[in-house]
Amino acid sequence: MKIEQQTTVVIGIEHLIGRVEQFRKGGYRLVQVNCTKIGEEFEINYSFEKDYRFENIRIIISPDSEVPSISGMYWGAFVYENEMHDLFGVAVKGMNIDFNGNFIKTSIPYPFRNLQFQGEGPCQGK
């Protein structure tokens, strides 16, 4: 049995700001933003909630795309956007606080961008 219904709508990057604005005007709170690398593309999910109604929008971008910041509408989004930049190397344009790659300090730049493990885990390659 599903605990809650979750919807995810895939939209074009050009519609991102307009759609987020609708959530903002509709009184939704921003729950999280996350990035996943699928093949050569990045899948970015924006999650919102109102009265325990959980809704997501998704954009799919190429690695060299620039994503507009939503921190103008949701001020707290800077933590997710800086993290997305520091771990995946996704360029985010117009962040209200831009740490220029120093929000999450990693030993190598953009460590989640090209994840590769070679024979380190017990299940690797099986």
Added chain:
Amino acid sequence: MSRKIVVPFGPQHPVLPEPIHLDLVLEDETVVDVIPSIGYVHRGLETLVAKREYTEYVYIAERTCGICSFIHGMTYCQGIEQIMDLEVPQRALYLRTIWSEYSRLHSHLLWLGLFADAMGFENLFMNAWRLREFVLDVLEETTGGRVIQGSCKVGGVRRDISNERLAIMAAELTQFEADLSDLSDVFLHDDSIQSRLVNVGTLSRTDAYDLGAVGPVARGSGVAIDLRKTGYAAYGDLRFEPITETSGDSYGRCAVRVRELFSSIDLIRQAIEKIPEGDIEVKVKGNPDGEYFSRSEQPRGELVHYLKGNGTKHLVRSRIRTPTLTNIPPLVKMLRGCELADVPVIVLSIDPCIGCAER
């Protein structure tokens, strides 16, 4: 107008159990702006999905946090179970609920002790942690672990608690509740505590909601968000209402946590009374293929484990959004306009868990 100066706060500071850095912009003794910075303890736990099977990753998920490890493990397992449409036995769901509430008691008592210590009230710190020992003893006795419980697995739980033991646990809660009453009286009514907390670090209801505050930070400002109301685990069968305060200050956040101790005791009692007989796990076959945002209410607030599988034994993505990460923007808002001397108390009032936030 006086000259602005920047005072660095952290990453090492006596009140900080974990490293966060704040650049405090001051005019005289007043904080006029704050730039937060984390990233000192990033462990890259999420990348380990590529190295561990989805059934093994629960051990990694649990180690995200040393305080609410059980709830991390449970939220991860719940996400996999939702993707694979597994029907977890009711008894397992009740046991998860009981352990979650003991974890909340342990976390809140730990925080209350640290908070008292930050205010220089060391005797109160010791009393809070003395009571916390009782909770840790129960967790150790029933799961085998004081800090990392390891009792949750995909499809259910690893250990049962006998009905006789459950009856003893319920009986022991009576004395524990009485001890907590004495402790809570100090936190809620003592003059010296109130003088450090009332009207300090105030966050309005609107700001709390707009900035994405969760847990006691949101509820202390009157925003009644509590993910347990979604009915995950056995919460759908239990009666409770989110604890809220309206003052929005450090006192409000402290009062929410104090009152939640009693709410947790009530939930444990209800769960022990209603727990059904039956299996504690279901056999798991196959691999997860799909995605799910698994959400739960940690002691610090809403926790999200985003899980995505592609039909193999390794997940494509695990993304853990902890409550502390989303409570950082509200913290910035609370600190603007406060006195420098109040910064440590305000920072602690969000119950920051930075290791958890950075994963």
